Each structure stands twice: as C-alpha cells, then as structure tokens.
Amino acid sequence: MALFLLSSPVCHAHGVHSKNTLDKIAETKTITLGYQDDAFPFSYIEGQRPTGYSIDICNKLVDAIKVKLKLKDLKVRWIKSSTASQFVLIKNHATDIMCIPGFYSELRHQKAEFSFPFFFSSTRFITRKNNHTDTIDDLAGHSVLVKSGTIYVEQIHTINRTNDLNLNIELDNNNKGAFQELQSGELPALISSTAILKGMIAMSPTPDEFEISDQTLSPPIPAGLLLPLDDSEFKNFLDNTLKTLITGKDFQKLYQRWFQSPIPPNAINLNIPMSAELKKLTTSTTLYAY
Template sequence: MAWPAIGAPEALTGTLAKIEDAGVIVIGYREAEPPFSFQKSDGTVVGFSIDLCMRIVERVREQLGRDDIVVEYVVATPATRFILVKNGMIDLECAATTNNAERRELVDYSYPHFMTATHFVSRRADNIESVADLAGRSVASASGTVNIDQLNALNRAQNLNIAVMPTKSNEDAFDLVVTGRASAFVMDGILLAAMVAETPDPSIYVLSTDTLSRPEPYGLLLKHGDTAFKTLVNETLESIYTSGDIDAIYAKWFTSPIPPRGTNLNLPLSSDLAAAFRTPVEYLE
C-alpha cells in the first residue's frame, strides 16, 4: 500500500535511531491475551494488535531503507509493560493497554485501536448479577491494571467489604474463579469474553452487564516524548484505518475463528470504534 510521506530528519533520534543502530525492532507482547496479543503452541506471536504492529514494522523498514530490520519479541506483562517501554527495553507494546492520563505521564499512546469497559466474570451458578452482589466476596484482578484500581476505588466508595485478590496475570485471576477460590474476576469486557470463549464449557460462566467504568480506549505503547516515532506510528495507523484495511484486520480477529481452538468471538465493529477509525485522533481525557 502507499504509505503517507514522512519527512526524514537530518539525523535520526530516539527509537528510530536505536532501531537503525541495532537492526532490530523490539515488540512487547502478551503470552495469553487473545484476540489482541498471544503466543500459539508453535511459539508464533499473533493477534489483532500484533497485525497492526507488523504494518508499523513495514513502515519502519521503509522509512529507514532497511529491509533487513528484524523483529524481536519480549513478553510484557501488565506489571512490567510500562517499565519496559519507559526504559527502552521494548520499542512498541502491542497488546491491550488502556489509555488514561496517569499512564500518559510514563509513556505515550498511539491512536486508539479498540474500546472496552470494565466488567466482571463469575460462575453462573453463583447468581452474581450486579456489582452490589460482589459485597463481602473475594474478587480477583491482575496487578498493574486500571481494573484493579477501579475495583479498589469502588470497594472503598461503596463500602462493599470485598476481599480484593491481586494476581500476577489475567490467567491467574481467571483460574481463581474457575477453581472457586474467587467469586469473580474484574477485567476488560473483551478480554473476559475471549477467556470464557476458550474454556471447555463457556456456559458455566457469565459476563456481567454491570460495568465498573465507561468504555475506554486501548492504544499501542511507545516511549514518552519520542515525537518522530510517534508520528510514524500514528500516520501508519491512520492510513490503515482510513483506507479501509482495518475492516479485514478486524474481521480476522473478532468475527472469524481464531487460534488455538477456532473460537469465533462474533463481535461486530461497534459504531463508536468505527467512528474512531474514520477520524483517528489522540485520546487525551
């Protein structure tokens, strides 16, 4: 495809200079965060966010005139992702990371590539239908996420006496619900839906209609203040979005069978996200 022109600086700086010197672009990914970023049984890293980042890698190669730039993958967990980006240990975090003002003090975000609200998942047999029903129960959420902060804030504000159970990963938190050690797991609705869909019997679990937040956007993470690299990233995404290429990429991951079990999330593009793709802008709320 025809990429937007980006004026080459007299001398490369920041992330682009780092990539040029090393001949490597380092991508941060999740081991198990379908459909955004995950590792298949053969070790291949795939997902919706990864596909977008691979298009950015193509643009970097073109910008630098270096077809030999290779991709290195580094695991970036909810607890480590911001440190890895801030310290330059990864050049681009390609997963499902919510954009908010506090986090923008540490890192920069690309244009949004998804939107979701915070929900909780529980076992259907427990009949937990609302946030109020969580009162006095044990509820899991992954450390380093906005979701656990929202859960703690709600717990204090409404005096729910919830026993909050921090975990290292989303998988650990969901396992607490599966094994009955927690009554619920609080996380982004889309990620919960994907995890439930991958279980042997999804009917055992129910995703809440109650939310702990309004819909918020995900963005790709990059180093704070790196204007040249951020411009490249955003102009690449804008080209993908406004050309219509995003339709096929979205359909591949949200309305088609995906690895490892051929699960189809059957999640059509929402009107809000479609509008964000038509006119991409930075999310600064």
C-alpha cells in the same frame, strides 16, 4: 525479516538510549517489541510465535518503519512482558513498542505514551452462573480478582472506596491463572475488559458455566500501544500510520478476522461487533486526542 523471541529484556549498548527511537532502530537495524502470552485475542502464543490482533497491528507498523528508514532488513526481537512489567520495559527502553492493548488512564499516561487507539472496551466482571451475581453490589464483602498492572486495579479500588463495598481486592499476574481461580471456585469474580473476558470464557472447556456481567464498571476505554515518553517524532509517525491503517479499506477485514470470525486452531468466534467509538475513528479525518 528475522525474528527473535526473548524472555528477558535486552540491554542496549551505552549511549543508544540518548537517541530517539527511530534513530536507534536505524542504527541497530533492530526493533524490540513486547508481547503477552495470556491476552487472547490481542496477544498470545500460537506455534511458538506471538500472534493476535495487536500483534498484527504491530507487524504492520514494523513494515511501515522499514519503509520509512529504507531498511532492506529489519530484525524483530520479541520480549515477553506482563501487564505488571510493561511500563518498566518501555521506561527503560528495553522495548520500543508494547504490542498489547494498553487501556488509557491519566495515571498510566504519566508512565508511558499511548498510540492512536485501535480498540475500545468497557470493564466488566465474570462469575460462575451458579453464583447468581448480577451487580458489583452483590459482591460486597467478598473477594474479587484483578490482574496486576492493569487499569482495572485502579478502577475497582475507586468503585470500592466510592460505594463502600468492603471488597477484598486480590491480584494475579496472569490471566490464565486468574481464570483457573475463578473456575475452581476459589474466588467469585474476575474483573477485566469485556473482550478479554469473552476470550477467557471461549477458551474454557466449560464455557456455559460462566457469565459476564451486564453491568459495566466503566465507559468504553480506548486501547493503544504503549510507546516511550518524550519521543514525539516516533509517536507522530506511528499515530499517522495507525490512522492510515484504521481508515483504510483493509481494516474491516483485520477486525473481522479477530472478533467476528473463527480463530484457528480452535475456531473460537468471539462475535464482538466493532464499537461505535472505533467505527467513528474509521471515518475520522483527525487524530484521536486522549
């Protein structure tokens, strides 16, 4: 299986977009996947290759597509994306699958399809311990940082408006840059999913200086892979493949590798048990309905 890493979208030949995704892949013998370099442990770069939990899941989907289409060789093109550009890449068919955790909302579902979920996470915020910030109300009148293009922008604007907190909501387009602003003391809080925040702290040279809020800003939200809209054949195939994976005997090992074991090369163990929502899916006999 050949692999290409690209930093910009691929322009397909005229007329290819009119085909459904599986036909396009069969014709070009190529699948184009989106990744992020700042979404540890889901999607990041290690050894000049995309790696992570959602990358592993995408690779298993690629294997299933290769079998379905009876392709001896299937080239994989990886396109670097961001949370801000992911919906554009999917809409323009520059990527076939976004291999990053796409946390669901009705508004986001208008822009892209969501696959069968493979993770659930609540939204929280991270602060420096010396800030003594326990709840979102403690941040009233202050600035908070959110990564652009994420579901957390939508959530914090709703919380701010509903609770009249007078928050100044600032956006950053990179998790690493956002954490640096928090680390330097430029901004008091950073909002994201619990898993992403735990990853940021674990990779910090001074993890003991930070804490994640006990308060959750959302219930557990399902995360799937972003897919093209209006391609039910592709979605149904991937959903059934993901369901088979998640209800299979090896899924527990895959989950433990990324969330309950030391992750090379720095032996980071996030110690995140499988959520009740995901556990339920591992024994479900039906497809998940958003």
